[in-house]
Amino acid sequence: MTRQDTLWLRLLRRGDVVVALGALAVFVLVALTAPLIAPHDPVDQDLMHRLEGPSAAHWLGTDESGRDVLSRLLYGTRVSLGASLLAVVVAAVCGVPLGLLAGYLGRGFDLVVSRVADAVLSIPGLVLAIAIATALGPNLTNAMLAVGVVYAPGFYRVTRGSTIAVRGQTYVQAAITTGCSTPRILLRHILPNVGTPLIVKIFLTFGYAILAEASLSFLGLGVQPPLASWGSMLKRAVRYLEQAPLLVVLPGLIILVAVLAFNTVGDGLRDALARRDREPA
Amino acid sequence: MTTDRILEVEGLSIAARSGGRTIPLVHDVSFRLDAGEAVGLVGESGSGKSMTALALLGLLPRGVAVTAGSVRLGGVDLVGADRRTLADIRGRRIAMVFQDPMASLNPAIPVGEQVAEVLRRHLGLARKPAARRAIELLGAVGIREPHRRTGEYPHTFSGGMRQRAMIAMALACEPAVLIADEPTTALDVTVQARILELLVRMQDELGMAMLLVTHDLGVVAGTCHRLAVMYAGRLIEEGEVGEVFDAPYHPYTAALLAAAPENAMHGRKPAAIPGVVPAPGAFPLGCPFSPRCSHARPDPCDSTPVEVRTTGSRRVRCARSRELTLAGVER
Numbered sequence: 001m002t003r004q005d006t007l008w009l010r011l012l013r014r015g016d017v018v019v020a021l022g023a024l025a026v027f028v029l030v031a032l033t034a035p036l037i038a039p040h041d042p043v044d045q046d047l048m049h050r051l052e053g054p055s056a057a058h059w060l061g062t063d064e065s066g067r068d069v070l071s072r073l074l075y076g077t078r079v080s081l082g083a084s085l086l087a088v089v090v091a092a093v094c095g096v097p098l099g100l101l102a103g104y105l106g107r108g109f110d111l112v113v114s115r116v117a118d119a120v121l122s123i124p125g126l127v128l129a130i131a132i133a134t135a136l137g138p139n140l141t142n143a144m145l146a147v148g149v150v151y152a153p154g155f156y157r158v159t160r161g162s163t164i165a166v167r168g169q170t171y172v173q174a175a176i177t178t179g180c181s182t183p184r185i186l187l188r189h190i191l192p193n194v195g196t197p198l199i200v201k202i203f204l205t206f207g208y209a210i211l212a213e214a215s216l217s218f219l220g221l222g223v224q225p226p227l228a229s230w231g232s233m234l235k236r237a238v239r240y241l242e243q244a245p246l247l248v249v250l251p252g253l254i255i256l257v258a259v260l261a262f263n264t265v266g267d268g269l270r271d272a273l274a275r276r277d278r279e280p281a
Numbered sequence: 282m283t284t285d286r287i288l289e290v291e292g293l294s295i296a297a298r299s300g301g302r303t304i305p306l307v308h309d310v311s312f313r314l315d316a317g318e319a320v321g322l323v324g325e326s327g328s329g330k331s332m333t334a335l336a337l338l339g340l341l342p343r344g345v346a347v348t349a350g351s352v353r354l355g356g357v358d359l360v361g362a363d364r365r366t367l368a369d370i371r372g373r374r375i376a377m378v379f380q381d382p383m384a385s386l387n388p389a390i391p392v393g394e395q396v397a398e399v400l401r402r403h404l405g406l407a408r409k410p411a412a413r414r415a416i417e418l419l420g421a422v423g424i425r426e427p428h429r430r431t432g433e434y435p436h437t438f439s440g441g442m443r444q445r446a447m448i449a450m451a452l453a454c455e456p457a458v459l460i461a462d463e464p465t466t467a468l469d470v471t472v473q474a475r476i477l478e479l480l481v482r483m484q485d486e487l488g489m490a491m492l493l494v495t496h497d498l499g500v501v502a503g504t505c506h507r508l509a510v511m512y513a514g515r516l517i518e519e520g521e522v523g524e525v526f527d528a529p530y531h532p533y534t535a536a537l538l539a540a541a542p543e544n545a546m547h548g549r550k551p552a553a554i555p556g557v558v559p560a561p562g563a564f565p566l567g568c569p570f571s572p573r574c575s576h577a578r579p580d581p582c583d584s585t586p587v588e589v590r591t592t593g594s595r596r597v598r599c600a601r602s603r604e605l606t607l608a609g610v611e612r
Contacts, residue, residue, distance in 0.1 A: 106343065170384040177338055178372035178399045178450065182364075188398075192389035 010272040017268030023261040031078040040068035042075040043226040051244045063233070063247055064240055072228040073250060079229040080258070083144045083222070084209035088202060090148025091155050096198065098152075099159025100186045104167055110160070117153035125150035126215055133221035140213070140222045140229075147212045151205050158201050162194035169193075196273045203266030207259045214255050230255050287490045288314040288337070288375075288458050293350035293360075295332050295341065295514075297561070304562040306332050306345065307514045311589075314458060314490035319481070321501035321522070322494045323537070324511035327558050333511070334462050334494045336360075338377055339367045354458065373403040376451035378480075380463040382443035386435040392446045393419065393431025399453040418449040422479060441472035448479060455487050462494045477504050498541050502526065510534050513559050513569035520595035527609040530597035532577075533570045535607035547610075568600060576605055 011017055030037070039059070046066035053061045060069040098117075102110040129146040136142045166172060167190065175189045216222035217231030225232070230251040237247030295307035307329040314320055324330040335341050337352050339359055352359040354375060357366065379385040387395060396415035400406045406414065412431070419427035422445040435443055444464060451459060461480060465473035481504050484491045493505055501508050501522060509519040510533065518531040529535040539552040556573035559565065568587045571577040581600035589598045599605070 170379045170381055171387040173340060174377070174379060174385045174447070174450070175387070176340060176371065177377040178453075179368045179370070179402050180398075181368055188390070189387050193387070195389075 007272055011268055014268050014271075016264050020261040020264035020268070023257055024265060027077055027081060027258060027261070030074055031081045034074045034078045038068075038071035038074045040071040042067060042071040042228060044068070051240055051247075053244075053246070060250060061244065061246055063244075064236060069233075069247065069250065072233060073230070073254065076228045076230050076233055076251070077254075079140070079223050079227060080210060080213055080231070080255075083140050083213045083229070084206055086141065087144045087148035087151060087209040087212065088205050090145055091151035091205060092198070092202065094149065094152035095155025095157075096159045096191075099156040099161075100163050100190060100194075102156070103160040103163025104182070104186055104190065106164075113156070114160070117156045120150060121153040123150055126212060129212065129216055130219070130221055133216065138221045138224060140217070140224070143216045143222055144209070144213060147209060147216075151208070154205060155198070155201060158197050159194055162197055163190055166190050166193045200266050200270045200273065203262050203269060207262035207266065210255065210258050210262065230258075286313055287316050287355065288492075289351075289353045290333075290337070291351045291353070293333065293336060293352065294348045295329070295336055295345060296348045297345045299344060302562075303348075305348075305514060305564070306561050307336070308564075309350070310511070310514075310516045311350075312509045312516065312519060314492060316457070316490055317484070317488045318507065319484060319491040319493060319505040321498075321505035321508040322492055322511065323496065323498060323501055323508055325496060325558050327513075327561070328511040329514040330494050330496075330511045331462055334377075334460050334492065337458075337460055337492070338371060338375060340377075369403075372399050372451075372456070373454045374456050375458040375460065376454075376456040378444070378447050378451050378459065378461040378464045381467045382440050382447055383467070385447050386438075386443055386450075388435055391432050391434055392438065393427075396431075396446065396450045396453055399450055403454045415449075415453070418453055419446065422446070422449040422452075422483070423475075424449075440468050441476060444468060444472075444476050445479065448476075448483065452483055452487065455489070457489055459484065459489055459491045460494070461491060463496070464493070465500065466495070466497075473500075480504065498526075498537060499543050510537070513564050514561065515569060515598060516589075516596075517570070517598045518596065524595060525609075529607050529609055530595065530602045530605075531570075531599045532574045532605065532607060535609070536573075538610045539608075541610070543610075568598075576601055 044067060046062065049062050049066045050064055051062065052058060058068050058070065060073070063069055063072065098113050102113045125147050128150055129143045132146040133139065133143045172185060172189055175185050180189065213222060213229060214231030214234070217229045218235045220235060223229040223232050233251040234248060237244070237251070241248055290313065291311050293307060293310045294305065297304045297306055310333055312320065322330045322333065332341065332345065336347055337359065339362065347360045350360065354370065357370065359367065359370070386392065393412060393415045396418055397411035400411040400414055416427045416431050419431055424430055424442060424445055438446060464480065465476050468476060477500060480491065493501065495501060505522050507520065508522050508525055510517050510531065512533050518525065518529065518534045525534060526538065529538060536554045540554055542551050554573055559569055565571065565583065567583040567585060571582040578601065587598050587600045589596050590602060
């Protein structure tokens, strides 16, 4: 049995993690196949059937413009997950290489990059995203890029810390004695050994990013009509809270489940990995 | 320069810099390694033997640097060599085996691949030939079923097996010099003997020079041709193993021999050396061993730095070496 096998077993022994993984799988599947499984066009309006409750034609009812809520939620999954993925990728692409370099090289480079990271960390992510969206016009891509930059110091710190721990290991010295170049040592010998805390970080950051996307879209700075994301659906539905409470409850519930699922998987992974590291080889 | 003189260390000094202060760790160490020769570098913890070994590969930790001297490997001075030159020499001409085999293999890469990596880096082998050669090498260092084990991760290997894999990695490109830094200290006694046997056999087969860093004189007696003894950052005695064991010139060497637990087998009690090794930065002006030396006399030992005296193939750094006749041990 390999290390990976035991890790999965330990992860799957926890009920909450299994449920969360299942939920994530459903979200990803929906995001990928939204056009295939959506019963209606998500932007098709039918003003004769506004704010209707669930029916055979519209399983989850219609919104204030008579659009099919189920289809909008399915398409919204794609927008919300895609935007969050963008932020996480930006954060990881900025943070991980800098963390590796700073942790390995130390000295001046570490000092400078760490202070910049501290400075970025002092900026509230949403405020920066709002500022950028205001400056460049409301646009989900710009806003999530900004969110990604603000999350980058998190990845930077995790990578830097683990790199410092791994750098002193004999196998890194051994790699140097076999003539490995610095880039090769970083990518092949250090990165795989700092990967586990990064996986945890990715899941936890994903949860935050979903929340950030929902907040921005709720404020009208994210996805623009007629496209829908969970946050923007919530924004429009608030006005009709009394007539059609389902319009608020559904996207709110989905955001809750998505964030919870990402956090649960991240926590589960962290526990499983921590226990693995404590065990003797 | 004769052709079989492979590695020459001349006047090597190493110091640590901390907070504007310079603390000397190794002072004026010179020795050489000839082809096919095993030399034991012996000393207590803090004697500078590991620092010396690391300096040979340009691997000194941060804040520690060579302050004087040279390390010549086939005409190239490794001190002050640029990154590229060093990277091409490491693993190809000079290789190292570390003390802790549990930590010296990368846990995230299969063992065979770690060996193959060296072959691809230096010999330019393609993936498949390198993998095949790695299996051969793993077999050559005594790993059973190398075909099966090559794809396994280090955590499935025992300590002795990991050290064998590490040796395969170090010897992959048939280097001219192997530096083994306490290669058996972390292993069980029964495994120790086999690893030493393997090192000696490989050294013979490849005709390489080996520097065996150890604190164990028993290990030196069983594997080395010559030995160099270090104390407080200085090389204090060097010579053929047989000659030094029979009649050490330096009181510290004599004291080390008398302290070896192997003495118990000859019905003698190991004799402890009183006092402790002086801390780096607090080395006395004269002979660093004089505060612990039963033969020390104030005038010749404490006043001035003691120079190395050469007689035949032996060298000693003791102010009273001419007058003293010290007891050795049977081997």
